[in-house]
Amino acid sequence: MTTGTIKLRTAIKDGVATVRALIRHPMDVGSLGREGQPQRDPHYIHTVRCEHNGAAVFTAHWGFGIAKDPYLSFEFGGARAGDHLSIRWEDNHGESDALDATL
Amino acid sequence: MSTERHDSARRRWLGRLLALATLPVLGAWRAALAARPVRAFHAEKLDETIAALAGDALPLTSEKITIGMAELAENGAVVPVKIAVDLPEVREIAILASRNPVPLLASFELGPTTRPFVATRVKLAESCDVCAVVRTANGVYIARKAVRVTVGGCGTIS
Numbered sequence: 001m002t003t004g005t006i007k008l009r010t011a012i013k014d015g016v017a018t019v020r021a022l023i024r025h026p027m028d029v030g031s032l033g034r035e036g037q038p039q040r041d042p043h044y045i046h047t048v049r050c051e052h053n054g055a056a057v058f059t060a061h062w063g064f065g066i067a068k069d070p071y072l073s074f075e076f077g078g079a080r081a082g083d084h085l086s087i088r089w090e091d092n093h094g095e096s097d098a099l100d101a102t103l
Numbered sequence: 104m105s106t107e108r109h110d111s112a113r114r115r116w117l118g119r120l121l122a123l124a125t126l127p128v129l130g131a132w133r134a135a136l137a138a139r140p141v142r143a144f145h146a147e148k149l150d151e152t153i154a155a156l157a158g159d160a161l162p163l164t165s166e167k168i169t170i171g172m173a174e175l176a177e178n179g180a181v182v183p184v185k186i187a188v189d190l191p192e193v194r195e196i197a198i199l200a201s202r203n204p205v206p207l208l209a210s211f212e213l214g215p216t217t218r219p220f221v222a223t224r225v226k227l228a229e230s231c232d233v234c235a236v237v238r239t240a241n242g243v244y245i246a247r248k249a250v251r252v253t254v255g256g257c258g259t260i261s
Contacts, residue, residue: 016218029226047139057214061139065200065208065226067181067256073222076214 006099017079029064152206160243168246179227179256192240193219202231226256
């Protein structure tokens, strides 16, 4: 498991939490190995899962069509200051990282 | 002595029963996690991708879906996209690019408290239609927006 790849910003307004996450990852489409170049397999995050107090609020399924160093933003209701938020990604090489935060 | 033996046998059986009882629960849990639209990610044509996402439903064009992005993207490798939906009970939002080698860029599953909104940054291979396919409790809806791309962002730039 890699660490320190997730940057998280959260804000609460009227019970609605806004989450903005920035993940450090190559999101590489790979290459087919034309003319002497070695073939490179794609390397991309396929799942990002976010939980609010243990309940899934947001799950992203990605392909390699997501830009390098992915940015993600979403909003959910029923949020209070002090609530627990966790975010975890997993890529197609079996690497992952997770971050726990307090709203 | 004999009761002890009975007890251990009973414990063994109880353990097996418990293991059996948890199997379907684990299965359901795994099924809930395995909601990745695998077939849609394997599709290479826009229509096939939409069909794979929509399943049996017929996607209806909706003006309640807003695709927030610039009509001209200078760098196809990093194109900001925002999707906002003004429909009730949105379960899933998918973003597609009509001319990418893999049209499906992302699919987002929303929880019951999650607002029907998502923002991210995608790669566009060339000028194309960006589509949002939205699944709600009542059906599947679709919107599209034409985007011009100056420098493509697939294949060459990682």
